[in-house]
Amino acid sequence: xxxxxxxxxxxxxxxxxxxxxxxxxxxxxxxxxxxxxxxxxxxxxxxxxxxxxxxxxxxxxxxxxxxxxxxxxxxxxxxxxxxxxxxxxxxxxxxxxxxxxxxxxxxxxxxxxxxxxxxxxxxxxxxxxxxxxxxxxxxxxxxxxxxxxxxxxxxxxxxxxxxxxxxxxxxxxxxxxxxxxxxxxxxxxxxxxxxxxxxxxxxxxxxxxxxxxxxxxxxxxxxxxxxxxxxxxxxxxxxxxxxxxxxxxxxxxxxxxxxxxxxxxxxxxxxxxxxxxxxxxxxxxxxxxxxxxxxxxxxxxxxxxxxxxxxxxxxxxxxxxxxxxxxxxxxxxxxxxxxxxxxxxxxxxxxxxxxxxxxxxxxxxxxxxxxxxxxxxxxxxxxxxxxxxxxxxxxxxxxxxxxxxxxxxxxxxxxxxxxxxxxxxxxxxxxxxxxxxxxxxxxxxxxxxxxxxxxxxxxxxxxxxxxxxxxxxxxxxxxxxxxxxxxxxxxxxxx
Numbered sequence: 338x339x340x341x342x343x344x345x346x347x348x349x350x351x352x353x354x355x356x357x358x359x360x361x362x363x364x365x366x367x368x369x370x371x372x373x374x375x376x377x378x379x380x381x382x383x384x385x386x387x388x389x390x391x392x393x394x395x396x397x398x399x400x401x402x403x404x405x406x407x408x409x410x411x412x413x414x415x416x417x418x419x420x421x422x423x424x425x426x427x428x429x430x431x432x433x434x435x436x437x438x439x440x441x442x443x444x445x446x447x448x449x450x451x452x453x454x455x456x457x458x459x460x461x462x463x464x465x466x467x468x469x470x471x472x473x474x475x476x477x478x479x480x481x482x483x484x485x486x487x488x489x490x491x492x493x494x495x496x497x498x499x500x501x502x503x504x505x506x507x508x509x510x511x512x513x514x515x516x517x518x519x520x521x522x523x524x525x526x527x528x529x530x531x532x533x534x535x536x537x538x539x540x541x542x543x544x545x546x547x548x549x550x551x552x553x554x555x556x557x558x559x560x561x562x563x564x565x566x567x568x569x570x571x572x573x574x575x576x577x578x579x580x581x582x583x584x585x586x587x588x589x590x591x592x593x594x595x596x597x598x599x600x601x602x603x604x605x606x607x608x609x610x611x612x613x614x615x616x617x618x619x620x621x622x623x624x625x626x627x628x629x630x631x632x633x634x635x636x637x638x639x640x641x642x643x644x645x646x647x648x649x650x651x652x653x654x655x656x657x658x659x660x661x662x663x664x665x666x667x668x669x670x671x672x673x674x675x676x677x678x679x680x681x682x683x684x685x686x687x688x689x690x691x692x693x694x695x696x697x698x699x700x701x702x703x704x705x706x707x708x709x710x711x712x713x714x715x716x717x718x719x720x721x722x723x724x725x726x727x728x729x730x731x732x733x734x735x736x737x738x739x740x741x742x743x744x745x746x747x748x749x750x751x752x753x754x755x756x757x758x759x760x761x762x763x764x765x766x767x768x769x770x771x772x773x774x775x776x777x778x779x780x781x782x783x784x785x786x787x788x789x790x791x792x793x794x795x796x797x798x799x800x801x802x803x804x805x806x807x808x809x810x811x812x813x814x815x816x817x818x819x820x821x822x823x824x825x826x827x828x829x830x831x832x
Contacts, residue, residue: 348739350386352751353707358442359383359435366434376419381427382435385696389704390737392681396421402741428693436699443706444511454725455506457661458653460538460560463511465529465545466668467500467522470676471685472694481691483518494685497698500525502532505540505667507724508674509709515698523550533557538647540665546644548588552618555646562645562662571622571644573806574615580803581624581655583648586617620644625659628800655803667725674729675705708732711751712758719759726762 356379363369363378370378380403387399394402397418456462471494472478478495485493498520501513512532514525523545533539535558543564554561565571575583591613598610623643630636643662647653676682680701688694709724711732716724735754739747 348741349711349736349747349751349754350390350704350707350740351383352747353710354386354439354443354703359439362435362439362442366432366438368431368435375416376423376427378431381431382439384424385428385431385436385700386704387740388687388697389679389701390733390740392679392684396424400424405741425693428688428696429690431696432692433695433699436696436703440513440699440703440706443703443710444509454664454723455504457538457664458647458657461536462505462540462661462664463502463533463537463559464505464540464665464668465500465502465526466542466665466672467498467525468672468676469496469498469518470698471496473685473687473689475689477689477691478694481517482694485518497694498522498525499698500529501668501671501702502529503668503671505664507709507713508667508671509713510671510702510706513702515695523547526550527553530554530557533559535559538562538661540662542665548586548617551586555618560646562643562647562658564662565642565644567640567642569642571642573622576806577621577650577655579650579655580805581621581650581658582806583619584622585615585619586644587615588617591616619648620646621648621650623655623658624804624806625655626802626804627659628802630798630800632796656801659801659803671705675701678730678733679705679708708736711736711754715755715758718755719762727758728761728763731761732758 359379359382360369363382368378383403384400387403388396391399391402401418454462472482474494479491482495482497484491484495496518498516498518499513500516500522502511503509504511512529514528516525526541526545527550530553533554537559539554539559539561541561541563543566546563546565546569551561551563570587571584573582573584577583595610595613602609621644623645625641625643626638627641628636628638641659641662643658645653645658647658680686686694686697688697708729712724712727712729715727715732716722735758739750739754
């Protein structure tokens with residue numbers, strides 16, 4: 338019976354996460370069984386994947402779906418559906434280590450898909466961002482991860498903070514880290530630095546820029562394009578022909594020491610100290626105003642301030658840099674696919690034990706990676722090699738259907754699936770619409786103050802204007818000899 342259950346796979350999912358790789362991971366983490374159990378470890382791994390694919394089904398329904406193809410043979414040898422308690426013990430026996438290692442292994446093997454949206458200025462476009470995930474409401478999870486708070490105390494579900502590094506073209510996850518709810522996204526992002534490499538262009542929003550993190554990310558060899566706050570002090574040192582300008586980042590430690598020295602001299606009645614020569618890394622600043630006009634005549638404007646290591650305006654014009662930053666939204670789209678289309682909207686994770694909750698978090702990323710892998714391989718079969726034009730929900734439904742039907746020739750079924758997905762493309766021009774984050778609610782007796790008669794989705798047009806700093810504010814161009822040795826400035830790239 339144990340040998341028969343070990344052969345139970347996950348349909349098309351087993352082609353992306355092969356049983357051989359699962360056995361290697363189980364052996365490496367010491368979770369492989371020494372004898373054939375009624376619930377073998379390999380079946381436990383695919384069972385956890387099934388819980389992620391069928392998040393609305395119970396334990397018994399998910400295990401029945403996995404063994405549907407060999408149910409008659411199992412019942413002939415006396416097999417009976419296991420109880421929920423037995424399945425829970427199996428999950429605790431596996432733990433989170435095999436799933437984390439399996440995610441690392443899957444991140445390394447990926448087909449090369451180079452499209453217009455995957456690269457910018459000859460660099461692989463990647464972005465990192467954070468999100469929070471609701472866990473089961475248990476005292477153990479609340480103690481291990483923490484939960485949000487309000488004026489009256491703790492509120493809501495326990496949550497885990499996650500930061501992922503994702504490619505903007507294929508939306509595959511290069512690396513990911515999890516932490517407690519109170520974890521800083523900057524601190525979690527530091528753990529993703531080993532995944533950055535030369536030839537990447539990292540895009541980040543204004544919550545991440547700090548002197549320490551910028552220097553550490555630049556030291557990996559990757560180029561950076563980050564948004565910064567509008568009130569950050571960035572003195573103009575040299576205006577470039579395209580409207581951008583060069584400046585230097587200031588180490589907060591130097592500014593703090595200089596302020597203390599100035600205070601001591603003022604207290605002693607002495608002259609203020611000479612200003613420090615700038616020695617931080619040279620960066621290029623791009624300031625742009627984006628105007629959005631919707632179909633109903635509404636006009637909105639937003640000011641964006643970007644800093645980058647791409648110093649050559651001929652290699653990377655300011656207008657193109659400002660347009661490239663918009664591709665960071667691919668990370669938000671990936672979060673939506675995981676949290677809404679895969680897990681289910683407003684649905685918390687199942688596990689009440691912290692270790693099993695971590696297992697489930699890694700399992701969701703593995704299943705998401707497998708579906709994105711199917712999408713990328715399908716894109717290679719079609720005329721348009723853009724993974725963004727293949728529906729995530731269509732690929733998810735195909736994976737669910739393959740587990741239910743258990744095709745005999747899985748390789749042929751996968752090839753047919755790739756062909757079908759490559760022909761069912763979504764609309765290409767999806768960036769010229771606006772969809773506010775609003776959900777339809779039942780009608781109430783009392784009108785809402787936020788009620789709006791405008792449509793939820795409209796056609797929009799974008800106008801991008803690069804703003805040039807005042808010439809009176811410019812200073813002498815930065816000199817390389819004043820540069821801080823631990824944070825080398827980026828050299829201009831040749832066009």
